Amino acid sequence: MPQTSVLTITDLCTEFETDNGQVRVLDGVTFHVPKGKTIGLVGESGCGKSVTAMSIMGLLPKPFGQVVSGSIEYTHQDKVDDLATLPAEKMYQMRGNAISMIFQDPMTALNPVHTIGKQLMEVYQLHQSKFSKKQRYQLSLEMLEKVGIPSPKQRMLEFPHQLSGGMRQRVMIAIALACKPDVLICDEPTTALDVTVQAQILDLMKSLQQETGMSIIFITHDLGVVAEICDQVVVMYAGKVVEQADVFELFDYPSHPYTQGLLASMPNSQSIPKAMLPTIEGSVPNLNDMPVGCRFSSRCPYQQEKCLQRTPVLEMKNAEHQISCHFWPDLPIKGSRQESVL
Template sequence: MSEPLLQVKHLATEFQTEQGLARALDDISFEVNAGETLGIVGESGCGKSVTSLSIMRLLPKPAGNIVQGEVIFDGQDLVQLPADDMHNIRGNRIAMIFQEPMTALNPVYRIGRQLGETLALHNPKMSKSDIRDASIRMLERVGIPAPERRLKEYPHQLSGGMRQRVMIAIALLCNPEILIADEPTTALDVTIQAQILQLLKDLQQETGMAIIFITHDLGVIAELCDRVLVMYGGRIIEQADINTLFDKPGHPYTRGLLKAIPRLDQPPKEELSTIRGMVPSLFDFPPGCRFQNRCDFVQERCRQETPELETYNDGQQVRCFRFRELVNE
């Protein structure tokens, strides 16, 4: 494979809070190849959403700032790109959908206007009727019945699943090369969730776009993704292709997450395994490995030094001193 589509290199993002500077992302590096689906998984506050917002440069200003690193897309560093050029990329070449379809659409404008806006923005020469036709076709593609009528409706007249479909339609209008999906199914019920995931898969097959899929749900990851990043405390702690991750999870945290999923082959009504302790706030992470205070395999070294993200067989990357001993257990 040639050049990756998107390269994130040593990205670090900080937030100004009342307690001081909080480093929400620390030394994040990964690649996204054309046409693949990369999953980013982790608990709340691990930095997975901040990663996507950093790539899109949508961090809440002035609190959030990228302090280090590069995001290389099409030969340019998005971090350094002038605002005007960034406007041309957002919604056009890299699009994004969000967690809350209920609030992500502007309540006072009709669906048609919110779709057409994106098209008109990135294709200034497009005529009104062309925009309308393209909008209708797009709504059809995302599986919205009676699209002509929907164009004239307001967001509150649609259900949550329909609104998320509209969001997807808006995101895909300009045929983006990358779609960033930030927990797009978390707010939806399970049947709708399955429909949306299937829709994303189908659309990816049609368009060949890459998807960065952010979620805390390993089940969704298993269904959709080719490769997975596991994040903890603002750092990547494991990166692997989907089969490796589920067969041979490297990091004790990943193992903990996988064990915490109920399985059909387990005896029913048993207590689920959990990871002990709580995720500390960004200010309270222990020195050394950030997971050491919750890890079952902790050693003295883990408390002193920070492990690096090392690459092992099959390109699996793990940030753990004891990976080699643990993997053979």
């Protein structure tokens, strides 16, 4: 049965104006987010994960960054809006309400001059105006408790700078969840937190997802977290999607050489403690000097002439698995879970 998509991103191209001229950071990004599901967005640093999130949120730094083509269709109540072309004031209404984001850096999202309590209660006022001030206070307190903040009554009275980085991150998560959005975008939300709190927050997100049916885009470097919480995975490399699949399918049949490399570099139960894990040699190509053909070609163990000449397109293995490689389906499946990667 086809899944209902809440977000459908098609051929998204985003560019930045830099000192070295115009650079294309996202080049034809395509994927969809099914309702009520969690999509993991993975790839090495600089691949364009945060820029994808910022493009969806309409938060690219103006005037230097902009979506130059493609669409971001948001389906809600049988209506479809293209967020790529939505007027700024409409986009402002969408943010926080329909689509909410937890940022990599919590200081960018919290207001330094307002107390935590004021900021959280304001969210309830905006989104659930039926509650009295006393109820809003109580809900805020409960939400701080849910994200694992000790002495929440005292924290309500404090300002962001009085909190540690980890605490600020939890406050931001509380604010994003209080909005009960349709889509929650999480950009590395738990990396700064210790493992126990991270597990607690992931559990909280999952239970809220079950309660409200929200969809989540979860950006992370941690494939262990992806395996645990995501339903589907989108693998990005140098501004493009190179593979996307159902999470079990991806871990069982990683088909793009880049995905295989990422999985091979992940520790597993059979890794020898302190032993070096394999890494993908080389680095992501420079935005000003992108290879003509496949962007992964310079690091790919299977590189051949045609990889340098033509850009591969995303091909469907099945409805839930697409790969962008000239040699698919002829490559061996390496680094899969069947080889005990997990």
